[in-house]
Amino acid sequence: MIPSTRTAWIETELESLRSQGLLANIRTVESPMDAHIVIDGRRVINLCANNYLGLANHPRLKEAAKRAIDTYGIGPGAVRTIAGTMKLHLDLERRLAEFKHAEAVISLQSGFAANLATIPALMGRGDVIFSDELNHASIIDGCRLSRATIVSFAHADVDDLRRKIAETTGYNRRLIVTDGVFSMDGDIAPLPALQALAEEHDILLMVDDAHGEGVLGKGGRGIVDHFGLHGKVDIEVGTMSKAFGVVGGMVAGPKVIIDWIRQRGRPFLFSSAATVPDVAACLEAIDLLEESDELVQRLWANAELVKHELANMGFDVGHSATPIVPVMLGEAPLAQVFSKALLEAGVFAMAIGFPTVARGKARIRVMNSAAHTPADLEQALAAFEKIGRQMGVIE
Ligand SMILES: *Cc1c(COP(=O)(O)O)cnc(C)c1O
16 A cells, blocks of 8 residues: 555545536446447437547448458557558558648647647757647647747737747747647637748748548648648648547648658657557548538538527527537536536536636537437437526526
8 A cells, every 4th residue: 555645635636626626527438429328327418529520430430440450450569660550551641641632641649649749849949839828738748848938829819929929039940839729619720810920930830620620621621721721831730539530640741841750759659550440440531521521511510500509598609610619607616517417418518627728717518510410409409408597597
């Protein structure tokens, strides 16, 4: 037994989180990830997953994964620079580059790993990174690991960024980095203005499009396609853990940058590659998206319906420009009680509080998907209305 004197502080911290309504309460899911899931033996409507297109349990992705296992087995064996890289991983990179109209792509184990591979490979001591204040934790950690100076600018505020660039002199290389879609509010980065500013000052520009991949742009080709900025954004990080329904990360950009990440990206060099079924399922997801934009269309139609109906009921749904719908509730304990009541009514929608969002900005984040039927959404909306009234959130 470890003497409790060494861990007593952790007990205190956990208790403090619990009393503030901030302790992450992780549910156990006993079914595939889909429009409905089974929690505690009960089938509930799932409004929590980033499984935007319903691909996480798609028959074609499952079949592709099984076929690939028969050909290639399961594991990659080691890091790609040592055990060799499987043809499957190279196929994925080539197909992603074609899909996104990028010169080159490197695939990684996750979006988190993609940021940790990219930022420290490009930036170091004596360099400066301009980072949106609401950027994802993996961007923040990538920036910290790089040892570059970090200058954060006000959220999506191009004028503030312009001022900061003017004030920040004497550095060697410079990088502007932003989320594409901000995951807690669903707003989209002002990429065209950021691109113009980056070009004017000859600064590298990087966008992390985790929530835009498979969602924004033509048939889900992402934020660069959405704004028609092909060839103008230096680095586009993405994930296959959300709309693609699998798990994995990617970096798209000019061949020279991608080649460099293959030489210097530490999660690429020192952590094994994604597994065979992951990669095969990702390849199948690209096939599906190239064949039809039906799922992407359905996702957006569902999201518009939910956003519109919740706003009509009187909920504050923020300023999302994407399928993410935040239902703003304010204090974390209220959001937790609301979420619990929803679950009792058969709707799984998690409360999100500090540190994922600012204190006093707790919310329930409704994640729509193409897999939800109109009947699913009607049932979920009815539960929101009933509980909202009971708790005095709406009239
Ligand atoms: C979800 C997310 C990630 C992490 O992606 P994983 O593939 O789950 O590791 C990175 N960046 C942003 C902006 C995200 O929203």
